[in-house]
Amino acid sequence: MNYIVFIKQLLSFLVILNFSTNLLAGNDSDVVAIINSKTLTLGEFMKKYNEVRTQTLNPPSKEDFLEDLIRYYVGLQEAESKGLRNDPVIKEKMEQELYKGLLEKTLGPEVSSIKVNDEQMKAWYKNSPEIRTSHILIEFKPGSKPEEIEVAKKRAQEIYDKEVKNSKRPFEELVRLFSDDPLSKQTGGDIGWQNRLTLVPSYYEAALKMKQGEIKGLIETPYGFHIIKLTGRNTFENANKRQIRTAVFDEIRRQKFNKYFEQLKKNYKIKTNVKLLK
Numbered sequence: 001m002n003y004i005v006f007i008k009q010l011l012s013f014l015v016i017l018n019f020s021t022n023l024l025a026g027n028d029s030d031v032v033a034i035i036n037s038k039t040l041t042l043g044e045f046m047k048k049y050n051e052v053r054t055q056t057l058n059p060p061s062k063e064d065f066l067e068d069l070i071r072y073y074v075g076l077q078e079a080e081s082k083g084l085r086n087d088p089v090i091k092e093k094m095e096q097e098l099y100k101g102l103l104e105k106t107l108g109p110e111v112s113s114i115k116v117n118d119e120q121m122k123a124w125y126k127n128s129p130e131i132r133t134s135h136i137l138i139e140f141k142p143g144s145k146p147e148e149i150e151v152a153k154k155r156a157q158e159i160y161d162k163e164v165k166n167s168k169r170p171f172e173e174l175v176r177l178f179s180d181d182p183l184s185k186q187t188g189g190d191i192g193w194q195n196r197l198t199l200v201p202s203y204y205e206a207a208l209k210m211k212q213g214e215i216k217g218l219i220e221t222p223y224g225f226h227i228i229k230l231t232g233r234n235t236f237e238n239a240n241k242r243q244i245r246t247a248v249f250d251e252i253r254r255q256k257f258n259k260y261f262e263q264l265k266k267n268y269k270i271k272t273n274v275k276l277l278k
Contacts, residue, residue, distance in 0.1 A: 010240075033066065035073040045069065110256055116248045122236055124248050128196040131241045132232035133207050134171060134189030136164070136217075137181040139224035153218065156225035160217040164227055171215065171229050180224065193234055197247055203228070 027041030045062075048069065060068065097173040110201050138156035140149050167174060172188030178206050179185050196204055200221040210230040211214055217227035 019148050033070055035070055036077055038073045038077070039067060040073070042129060107256060107260055111253050113253050114249055114256075115250070116245050116251060120248045120252075121241070121244045124251070125236045125244055128247070129208075129236075130193045130195045130234035131204070131207050131230060131236070133191060133203075134187075134190060134229045134231055135181070135184065136175050136176065136177070136179040136227040137184075137192065137224050138226075139180040142222065153220075153225055156218050156227070160227050162216060164217065190231070191230070193232070193238075193240070195243060195247075 008157065028046075029043060030042040031039055031047045032042050044259050049059075057064075079085070079090075080203045080234060085094075108236045119216065136159065138152050138159065140152040144152075163178065164171075164174055172186075175185055175189035179189060182190075186190050194204070199207075200223075203219055203221050203226060206216060207228055207230050210228070212230055212233060215229045216226065217225070219228055220228040
């Protein structure tokens with residue numbers, strides 16, 4: 001056989017073999033689907049499919065996932081054709097996603113690297129210990145008028161002055177007689193161990209200053225007027241460590257956010273009129 005002819009045949013065979021291999025293996029640039037102006041390559045498809053497959057227990061088949069992607073791109077193009085990008089509600093949601101994206105890109109790595117140690121947790125707990133209280137609640141409904149709140153306050157003050165202040169009856173008995181809280185009423189007013197994260201600030205701060213066994217009133221919260229009895233103060237060793245760790249983590253994260261935006265705001269002209277808020 002002529003040597004040149006042999007070489008040509010060999011090259012032709014290799015080209016055919018390579019083409020067949022690509023068909024079987026699939027190149028990243030191969031087109032899986034075309035949806036109007038959107039071209040979906042095999043590489044793009046597999047990247048998205050592998051993300052879904054690692055995040056779900058029962059991932060869809062490739063064929064089903066392809067159908068999902070086709071619907072997604074059809075939906076996007078249909079939304080564009082209807083001008084939804086300029087819809088006020090859609091624009092607001094897109095702006096929210098942009099804001100979230102900024103935080104994830106700029107602060108995400110810093111937040112992910114936060115490590116909370118025992119010293120930080122103990123320092124936080126020193127000013128925010130777990131306390132246990134019981135209470136009598138004289139409630140007023142959310143959105144109550146000033147005169148309705150005043151009626152509730154007057155009733156609460158009368159109960160405190162005449163029935164609670166100098167009473168020798170057990171506090172649990174007074175709770176059953178006067179409290180408007182149906183849940184804690186069943187436990188003698190006890191609301192269990194709570195901390196700064198789980199109690200209304202005015203309630204927590206008032207209870208924090210009390211001695212164990214002391215009864216105090218009136219404490220106003222959005223739920224009504226409370227007469228409080230402090231029944232316990234937990235040690236750090238017995239406290240809910242998960243809640244404490246979460247609180248410290250949130251505080252460090254808040255500090256990072258504050259620092260970032262204080263620096264960022266220097267690049268923008270900002271004017272406020274706080275008087276309008278009063």
